[in-house]
Amino acid sequence: MELNAFTTVFQTHEGNKPSSNSQFYSNPQTLSQFARFAKVYKAWKFYRIQLVKEAAQKGLPICCHLFLHYPEDEYVHRLSYQQFLVGTEILVVPVLDKGKKNVKVYFPMGETSDWQHIWTGKLFTEQGCEAWVEAPIGHPAVFVKAGSIIGETFVKNLRDLEIL
Numbered sequence: 532m533e534l535n536a537f538t539t540v541f542q543t544h545e546g547n548k549p550s551s552n553s554q555f556y557s558n559p560q561t562l563s564q565f566a567r568f569a570k571v572y573k574a575w576k577f578y579r580i581q582l583v584k585e586a587a588q589k590g591l592p593i594c595c596h597l598f599l600h601y602p603e604d605e606y607v608h609r610l611s612y613q614q615f616l617v618g619t620e621i622l623v624v625p626v627l628d629k630g631k632k633n634v635k636v637y638f639p640m641g642e643t644s645d646w647q648h649i650w651t652g653k654l655f656t657e658q659g660c661e662a663w664v665e666a667p668i669g670h671p672a673v674f675v676k677a678g679s680i681i682g683e684t685f686v687k688n689l690r691d692l693e694i695l
Contacts (some may be wrong), residue, residue, distance in 0.1 A: 533671040534625040536568040537617050539579060539593050564669060567694065574688035575621070578681050582618045593617065601639040606659065610637060620681035622646060624664070624672040634666045636674070646674040649686060650695070 532555070535541050543555045543565070555565040582593040591599070597607040600619050614624040614636065624634045638646055640659035647654050650670045654677055655662060666672040675682030689695045 532565055532568045533669075534623075536571045537575075537594070537621065537623045537625075537671075537673065539583065541569065541572040567669065570692040570694050571689065574692055574694065575617070575685050577684060577688075578618060578620065585618075594623075597637075597639055601641055604640040604659065606637060607639055613637075618681070620676050620679055621685070622674040624666070624674075626666050626668075626671060632665060632667050633663050634672045635661055636664050636672055637661050642676075644679065645677040647677040647682060647686075649673045649675060649689065 532543070535543075553561065556562050579593070585591060586593055594615050594617055597604070597610060597614065597616055600616060601607050613627075613634075614622065616622055622636075622638075624636045626632070626634055636655075638655050638658060638660055642658050645654045645656045648664065650673075655674065664672045675685055686695065
């Protein structure tokens with residue numbers, strides 16, 4: 532659910548082999564997480580609408596690998612699926628391995644602004660560097676461009692929806 536909240540389609544595939552797969556309504560904790568991340572998904576709706584329009588006009592993907600926006604940064608070409616951008620303003624580094632509680636984040640070269648961790652507000656100011664970031668369940672490693680209207684609106688919406 533955490534990863535899905537930062538894609539264009541927030542869906543659960545409920546009913547897909549229900550006897551073999553956990554469903555979002557399987558227990559109160561999972562249902563609560565689903566509800567929480569539905570609000571996260573709602574918090575960036577304004578940006579998703581903008582990105583869908585841009586995608587239709589320019590053909591650019593909404594969720595993409597970093598090399599699309601940072602082609603001069605040689606390091607991003609070595610990254611695979613570990614992290615992705617939502618547009619140019621949101622950087623998502625999902626936990627992909629069971630039991631992991633932190634992730635290694637790469638902040639690309641060529642950025643004119645700092646990246647702000649949405650849960651803690653911590654600023655990452657160094658370009659072209661890696662940092663280990665805590666990402667416990669419920670708080671995936673997500674960053675916005677510090678000072679950007681998109682980032683500020685997203686964080687404000689998270690506060691308004693009582694996620695922050």
